[in-house]
Amino acid sequence: MAIPADAHAYLCGPPAFMDTLGGHLRAQGLKPERIHTEVFSALPALNPGITATPAVRPHQPARPVATGPVATGPLVTFARSGITTPWSPDRASLLDLAEACDVPTRWSCRTGVCHTCVTPVVSGDITYTAQPLEPPEAGTVLICCSRPAGEVVLDL
Numbered sequence: 001m002a003i004p005a006d007a008h009a010y011l012c013g014p015p016a017f018m019d020t021l022g023g024h025l026r027a028q029g030l031k032p033e034r035i036h037t038e039v040f041s042a043l044p045a046l047n048p049g050i051t052a053t054p055a056v057r058p059h060q061p062a063r064p065v066a067t068g069p070v071a072t073g074p075l076v077t078f079a080r081s082g083i084t085t086p087w088s089p090d091r092a093s094l095l096d097l098a099e100a101c102d103v104p105t106r107w108s109c110r111t112g113v114c115h116t117c118v119t120p121v122v123s124g125d126i127t128y129t130a131q132p133l134e135p136p137e138a139g140t141v142l143i144c145c146s147r148p149a150g151e152v153v154l155d156l
């Protein structure tokens with residue numbers, strides 16, 4: 001059965017799915033302007049920069065930030081990355097710890113765009129180093145300006 005020339009196709013899914021199905025629909029004669037798409041997938045890490053850098057596997061931080069005797073804080077777990085590491089009170093934020101572990105994150109706050117670093121909290125509590133003007137939704141945290149208030153598990 002042929003696709004009617006006046007049909008509209010609405011595709012929602014991961015990019016590979018939409019590319020494949022969209023190509024099939026175009027091959028069947030459906031005009032590209034009649035194919036509407038919406039990406040539905042996990043977002044890749046977003047770290048603004050000038051040059052691309054090779055991906056590094058998440059790992060334990062190289063060493064604590066502090067010099068001399070280090071008092072460790074609660075455990076921080078990056079669930080998707082499989083990393084659990086003690087919090088160092090010398091770290092500025094959970095984002096700093098994630099970066100020290102090469103955990104893929106999304107952020108652009110350092111370039112003036114807020115709320116890109118919103119991350120789901122699987123369990124535990126956080127505290128903000130500076131109260132955000134616009135707090136994120138319940139169950140999420142701005143990792144750029146927060147620290148663990150106890151053991152915490154983040155969806156990173």
